[in-house]
Amino acid sequence: MDAVELTRKLQEEATCSICLDYFTDPVMTACGHNFCRECIQMSWDKGRGKKGRRKRRGSFPCPECREVSPQRNLRPNRLLTKVAEMARQHPSLQEKDLCKVHQELLKLFCQEDQSPICVVCRESREHRLHTVLPIDEAVQDYKVKLEENMEYLREEMMKTAEVLARDNRTLKEWQEIVKNRRDRIEMEFEKVCLFLAEEEHRLLQALKKEEDATVMKLRENKVLLDQQNCSLEMLLLELEEKREHSALQMLQDMNHPLDRIKNLNIQYPEAIPTNLTTVCRVPGQIEVLKCFQVDVVPDAATAYPYLLLYESQERRYLNFPVDGTICSKDRFLAYPCVVGQTTFSEGRHYWEVGMNLTGDALWALGVCRDNISRKDRVPKSPENGFWVVQLSKGDKYLPMLSAATPFTLMEPPSHMGIFLDYEAGDVSFYNVNNGSHLHTYSQATFSGPLQPFFCLGAPKSGQMVISTVTAWVKG
Template sequence: MEAEDLQEDLTCSICLDYFEDPVSIECGHNFCRGCLHRSWAPGGGAFPCPECRQPSAPAALRPNWALARLTEKTRRRRQGPVPPGLCGRHWEALRLFCEDDQRPVCLVCRESQEHQTHTMAPIDEAFASYREKLLETQCSLTAKMKKAMHLQDMEVKNATEWKEKMKNQRMRFGAEFAKLHHFLAEEEQLFLQRLSKEEEETKKKQNENTLKLHQTITSLKQLILEVGRKSQSPTLELLQNPKDVLTRSENQDVNYSPEVLTVKTVCKIPMMKEMLKRFQVAVNLAEDTAHPKLVFSQEGRYVKNGASASSWPLFSSAWGYVSGWRTPPKTTQSVERFQHLPCVLGKNVFTSGKHYWEVESRDSLEIAVGVCREDIMGIVDSSKMSPHVGIWAICWSSAGYRPLISFSVSPTKQEPALHRVGVFLDHEAGDISFYSAVDGAHLHTFSCPHISCLRPFFWLSPLASLVIPAVTGGK
C-alpha cells in the first residue's frame, strides 16, 4: 500500500498527526498515548473513547507495537524533499492560507489544535488579495523612491550651490579684510606721520627754547663779568657811566616758563569700540565687599560714596586723596570687605579669556576703575594702590586721568573730558588696557602676567558716584 493511502490510518484522530507511541483502548481504537492522557478527566477513572464514546479504563491501555512500526516506516519514507504544493507535515495539498501564521496550510492542519482558533481563507482568494496589496505597495514604494531620488537630486544641487556660495563668501571675506588691512595700514602710517610731525615740532620748539636759554645764560655770564670788572675798577674808571651797566643788568630778565611736554597725538584705532564690544560682559558690584559708606542702587550697577569730603582727611591737591591719605596701620587679620578705603569689587571672577566692560562717571569727581586680586580688601593705605599690591587701575575726573602706579604721575588732560571708560582684560596675554568708551582712544595698558584670578575694582572719592552701563551686546 502506498504511503498516501496509509495517511488516514496512521493519523491520530485527536492531534491529526502521525501516531506518537500509539496505544489501543477497550473499544479497539488507537490514539497517541500523550493525546489520550491529555483528554482524560481529572480523577483517573473510566473515560469515554474520543471516537465512539464507549467507556474504557486507564488500565486497559495496550501499546500497539505493529502500528508504531508501520508509522515509523511511513514517516521515514516522507523525510525526503516535499513535492511542491504539499504540506510538509501531512503531505496534503495546500488549499488554505492561515492569516495568523501567514503561511499556506492543508485541510488536516486546519483541524489540528494548533490552527483551530486561526482565521483561514482559500488559498486562491488569499493569493489574489495579497497580490493586489503587494502591487499597490510596489506602486507606493516606487512613488516614494522617485520622491526620495528627487530630494536627493535637490540635496546634491543645494550642496553644490552651497559650496559655491561658501567659496564666494570666503573670497569676499578675503577681499574685504584685505581692504581693511590696507585701510588700517594707511591709518597706521597716517598716525605715525602725525606723531613724527609732532615730534619734529616739539624738538624744534625744544631747540628754540634751549637756544634762547643758552643766549640768556651767555648774556648773563657777560654781564656778571662786566659788573665784576666794573666793581673792581679804580675810582675814576668805576664812575665812568656806572648807571649803564646797572640798567642793562636790571633789564636782563629770565623770561622763560618750563613747559611740561605731553604727547598730543592720540592712538585712536578705527573700529576699536566695535571690536571691544565683542568681548563685553555684564559686571555687577559685590555689595558684600564694599566699604560701609558706599550706597547702591539699580540692581548693583550704581554706587555712590555717601561720605562728604569733611568726613575724610583733607589734602593739598586734587589728587591728594589718592596719593596722600594715610590711614591706621594695616591689620594682619583676614577681612571680607573694605574697612578703610571707599572701594568695592565686582562679582565677576576672571580666570581666563578676554573680557570688556565700561564704567561711567556721574559727576566730575575722581573715581578709579580696573582689576585687582581677591586678597586686597585689607589694604589700609590708599597711596599703595598700585600693581605692587595687586591693583591695576586708572583714576580720572574732569582734571584728566592717570594710572595708579607706585610713583607720582601728573594727570593727562583729555579733551573732551572723560566720562566713560572701557576696561579690557586679556587674561592669556596678561594685559589690562583702558580706553575712552566714547571714541575708543587708548589711555593706558598694564601688564599683569601669571595672575590666576582677577576681579573688577572700583574706588570713589567723597560724594563721587559711578554706574556700570547695561550690556547691549557682546557675550
C-alpha cells in the same frame, strides 16, 4: 498514479544510487543498471585494491546487483541524461514544494500561520480550526497586495528621487551662497585691514610730525642756550682772568667787559609742553571689546559705609550706613570704595562705567586682588594689588604707579571702558566717548583672582553709574 507519486518516481529514476544525486554523464552496465561515469569509475578503483574481488581480469561486480560485468562494457545513457536535466530544472520537483512532515504537495495556505500546508496538515489539530485557502487563491490575493505595495514603493521612490534632486540643487545653491559669503567676508576684512593700515599710517605720521615739531623746537632752544652759555662762559673767564691781575692792570680798560655784561641779552625760552595731542584711537576697537562685555554689579556688602548704592531704575537703595555694617570684614573703611560681585581668574572681560562728576572730583577705576587691605590706607599700585586709573582735580588721569608720569586730557570722559585679559596679564582703559586708548598695565601674570574696583573721592563729587547701579558719597 497521482502527481506526487509520479514526481517521486521520476526523482528516483534520475538519481544515481552511488552519489544519491541526479545523474551526471550516466552510463549503463551490462546488467542494465545506471550510474554516473565518475561514480562507477571510483567503484572500479576501490575494487582493484581488494584481493580476491576480481574473478576475471577486466571485470567487476555491479554495485547494484553484484553481477560481474566486463570493465569496458559501459554504454552512455543519453535518454537518462535528459531525464536528469529535466528533474533538475522542473520546479515541481523541488523539495521546497513538498511538506517536510508528510512529503505531500503544498496545495493550501493557512492564513493564521501565514504558511503553505498540505492536505494532511489541513486535517491535523494544529490547522483544523484555521482559515485555509487554496494556494492559488492565496497567491492571487498576495499578488494584488504585492502590486499595491509595489505601486506605493514606486511612488515613494519617485518622491524620494524628487526630494534627492531638490536637496542636490539646494546643496549646490547653499555651497554657492556660502562661497559668496566667504568671499564677501574676506573682501570686507581686506577693506578693514586696508583701512586700519591707512589709519595706522596716518596716526603714525601725525605722531611723527608732532615729534619732529617738538624736537625741532627743543633743538633750537638747545642751540640758543648753548650759544648763550658759551658767551657767558667766555665773559666769566675774562672776568676771572682780570681778577688775578695786579691792581693797575685790573683798572685798565675795566669798562669794556662791564659794558659787555651790561648789554647782554640773555634769553630763556619758555618750556615746551610735552603733552601729546595725537591719541591712540583704533576704529571699531570699542565694538570689538564689547564682544567680551560682562554685567558688573557692585557688591553692597563691601561698600564704604557712606558710599551709597541704589538701583538706577527703581531708586531702591542696596545699602545704608546702619549700626553693625562698619564691623564687616569685607567692607572698605579707609576709602569710599566698593568692588564687584564677580571674581575673575581667567578669560577676557570688558565693562563700562558712566560718570556724572564735578570738576574737582577724585576717583579711581580698575581692578584689584580679592585679598587687598580694606581697613588701611595703602597706595593704589600694582605692588599693593591695584591696577587702576585715577582722576585728580578734574583733568588728570594718573596711572597709580610709583614712578608713573601723569598724562593730561583736554576733558575727562563721561564714559570709561575697562578691559581685563587675565591670561595676557593686561588691564587696559579706554575713553568710550571717542574710542581712544588711555592706559594699559602689562605684566607676566596675576598672582590671584581679581575684582572690579570703584572709588569716589569725597562728598559732592557726583555720581558713578555701574551697570544698573548708581554710587555716590553721602556728605
